[in-house]
Amino acid sequence: MQKQIQQQIERIMAKGATYVDARWYPLDETSSLTMWNGNLKSAHTNRESGIGVRVLYQGAWGFCASSETSDLAVVFEKALENARAAAERVTFPVRLAEKDSIQASFESPCRVDPFGVPLTERVAFLSRLDELMAQAGVEQRMASMDLMRKQIIFLDSEGSQIEKRITEVFGGLRVSGRDAQGGMQVRTFRLNRRGETRGWESFDPDFFAQQAERIVRELNELRTAENCPKEDRSVILLPGIMFLQTHETIGHALELDRILGYELAFAGGSFVTLDDFGKLRYGSEKLTARADGTLINSPGSFGYDDDGVPTQNTVLIDRGILVGAITGRQMVEEANARAHRTIFNGSGGANRATAFYRVPIERMTNINIDPGQDGTLEDIVQATERGIILDGDRSWSIGSNREQFHFATEIGWMVEDGRVTGVVKNATYKGATVPFWNSLSAVGDASTWSVQFVDNCGKGQPNQIMQLGHGVPVCRFDNVRIGE
């Protein structure tokens, strides 16, 4: 098959294309189980295979994908035809940043193949958790497990040939129950990075059981809690909401295609301009953020992106100053040309597609916040006069240029004079991105830092769901409006 693909690449190049690549997925499989109130509502396996072809012709992209791989010439020809049509309206001819020709492979770290575990064993795992969560106060309980494996073979007209074998596991628990006013309260646990591999070994029954007991306990605290007050306070974000804050107001805001206006038709733009790199005080000096695709064991670490560029560890914000972005080969060339200076030294290796039938675009890798010097969670709480600890993402809404946001969390714990005084429900907070990050007043140490997995990041048209990670510590921000 690789030989046939290579022949097609050469054939299309001979027709005038300046670049061609193909991603052949011999296998892309997901297996999902959802148990809801003791009912196995969904036991679903999905298997896909096919090829996606990109052609660059006179500065314009054409793409074609098909699950029919018996006649590759048709797919390659259609991609060229699409590029030719697109070339009728070009304003900034696409150029690709230099890269090495690479022959390599990548395999995600997995000790026990989750697909090798019998279905009955997987169902039994969820069933036990379901029983644990069936307690007083819990009206709805859900346990879920999603397994993914992909084999992707990438070839391009620059001589690269890369094979990736990626296994992902995601799992979660959720309980909900009504409070005294009839409002539904929710508490969730989501499986995150545990150790340096992510296979079936991630589904540690004792750990999941502890989490099940914890979320049930916290749900019942919520059911009798007061409403979150509407006022200004310090907010202390635990990793269960800090990841989302990072995701929405650093990650998406620093995707270079958004900054350059390539997502305006749908997802939106960014308040960041090319002039801001090296100058903008994005956050306080306590903030250092990075796009680290080299982190061991995370969905945001994938070896090589879909431009065939190795993943990298790129600093985005250095002690509060904006210095980097999430980039692929096309966008860095255009950004440097538009800015009339070299902002980016080559691709950051972050161009990815969710499936063979989608085109690669800039996606987050692991967008992480470096741990700080402000101690443990307890240390931060003790140093907080009037605050609220927040955890769990209940809803999120962000301005189209990522300039402001409104988040609802699952739970809040009020803090007065360095002590936790009680739980509040229906907690929300909001802010404007740059002032918010500049109000960052405490960053927890490594003991508070954990890698949160994201399996549902949406972007692009046609829309693509992507998996990635966020390594984040506990952080405190001052003078934040809550309860609205």
Add this chain to the structure above:
Amino acid sequence: MKDNILHLLQTLRAYAVEKGYLVSVIYHEEDSSLMRFANSAVSLNTNEHIIRLGVEAYDGRRRAEYSMITGLDNLDEMKRGIDLAVEMAHHAQPLGYDMTIPVFKQDFADESAFDPALAAMSSEERLAFFNQAVAGLEEEELLLSGIFSSGVNIWAQINTLSEHTQYFQTTDAQISVVLAHRQLKWEVTAEQSAQQKADLNPEALRRELAFLVRCYKEQPAMQLPLGTYDIVLGQAAVADLLSTMNWIGFSGGAYKRGFSFLSEEQVGQKVFSEQFTLVDDPNRRETFPFRFDFMGMERQPFPLVQKGVFQGFMWMQDDADEFGMKPTGHTVPARSLVMAGGDVPVATVEELARMPRERDVLYIPFLHYMNIVNPSQGVVTASSRFGALLLKRDGSIAVPYNVRLTQSLLDLFGERVAWVSSVTAPYNTSSSYGERNPTAVIVPMFMQVNGLEISHSNSSY
């Protein structure tokens, strides 16, 4: 094509029957095209031809699904998929209730929403459409973005309980045109939904864009003070709110699970404004409807709200089975929501701007990134985007920076509704997550709601 697909389903059924299986087979095929624009260029031009086969297998109270993306002639792979689904069902855990297995009592084929002319549109035609929609409007600093997404969508079904099949074939197009200022970052949009090629009207898009561009270029920009405003919501905003309401309001399953702001006690009660009437009407071709649901139940117009009175929940089969309710024909990939027009004959933004008014009115055409803050109370939050206008009582117009609304759907469609446009049109609500699945909501062009609070106001574009 239809004959080939139905023959394939019969072949797969025969295989399953011979093996003694109890299965449903769902075939989905999409032939999608997307021309995407950014920075006044075609940034992407794609085609995806995808065939998906889904198998649901039943074993007493056990069930499991296996799906695949495959080729039409990969019969052996499809048969393996059936075997695997049956094997999975055998190892699944029994449900706590009896499930209903679809039975098709007759063959049903609906190609009435398929238009060969739209299906055959070329890249050149799509580009010409866009060029016409923005003719004379682009400038060096005013850049074009947008999409022309169109395609053919086929669903076909069979199961082992009968030889009858269901077949649905539609064409659809979703067009959004955005003009955005490179430096100032303001952006305006015009959108169109089409089920047939004759629905396409680039000149209508151009007129709307021209008016909004003129406002944004000529009128002063301002940060709105926080507080309450009389707000006119445009078609896109109303459609987005109704789609959310469809999820956390009218779903019987969501209600039973505690995630609805409506309750059984409110059935027959006046919950909303008298000016609010909503029906799920599968007879409206502009909504890409399903006239039979995936259980084989014929769908009829289903009233949800009649002059503010809540008429009842929609029950899809699995929820109905679990909670002992009667299904209402809503086991479908998409519903056909139609909101009735009111009595104010205003069809365009330009007409809206010319309407006499006693107080300032904020026009919000589009709500960006809506999310549910509290489903029990129907509270949602979103930001304005794409061409908001402050229509002043003296007849002048100002351009506001974007603002955030955090409101209950009960307020947005409740007694604060001042008027509703008598002119309605389809608004395309398709998302392109996963498989192509066209959806549209028919909504009035405008709805004014008084006394809504703005909770955040941007200080720039």
